[in-house]
Amino acid sequence: MAPPKKASDGYHHGDLRAALLRAAVELIAEHGVAKLSLRECARHAGVSHAAPYRHFESKDALLVAIAEEGFAWLHEAGRAAMDGLTDPRKRLDAYGVAYVRFALEHPVHHRVMFTLQPDDDSLTAGLGREAFELLQAAAVAVTGPEVDPRHAAVAAWSIPHGLSMLILDGRVPAGLVTDEDAAEDLARAVLSLWRGPLGG
Structure with missing residues (x-):
């Protein structure tokens, strides 16, 4: 499986949101909701730490x-x-x-x-x-x-x-x-x- 692309490598607006949702679901499955963070979602999706805030203002919103x-x-x-x-x-x-x-x-x-x-x-x-x-x-x-x-x-x-x-x-x-x-x-x-x- 190819590694996830960085935001600057071609994520479109909708693609980034979907990628962050997939990352969050995978992280919750592995570690539970309590350990979920926007920063960890960004790392898992292969984007910058600031990228999730384009779509989600908080963990609750995610x-x-x-x-x-x-x-x-x-x-x-x-x-x-x-x-x-x-x-x-x-x-x-x-x-x-x-x-x-x-x-x-x-x-x-x-x-x-x-x-x-x-x-x-x-x-x-x-x-x-x-x-x-x-x-x-x-x-x-x-x-x-x-x-x-x-x-x-x-x-x-x-x-x-x-x-x-x-x-x-x-x-x-x-x-x-x-x-x-x-x-x-x-x-x-x-x-x-x-x-x-x-x-x-």
Whole structure:
């Protein structure tokens, strides 16, 4: 693999931002969020220490950008999973399965999305709204208008999110989830069991 280019060697405006995001995700995967810094991202991306400040005024802003990217991907994954399905329950289950797969494919994004606590609350205004609204609409189509839409959304969210965290934290039985396909199979089984024998 070729070494990363210096900013002066041809990074375009959008390329630098994307490179810094990739560097941050790789560093978080290796060392955790606590040790992340803009300076270390710059070093990892092969750019000057000042370069990240063209796009991110702080570490918090960089983390918010990772979360924004993750929520956009989650929204697209959910939309794509439901595309072509007309049965409300199948649509909601498809979102749930896509949610679990997304978490395994993008574990750093997933953790940042749901553990982000920046000092400036304005940074997170509206964060994840589209993904949540898509889930809420799918949940309401199952429960009907008599249920509070927020309750329906949280109920539908709880199972795939809880399962995702159990998998990411290594809390499911050994050998049960060996790859993303196995995680999808487990998600389908859990969703089916919950609305059947376990859900009453």
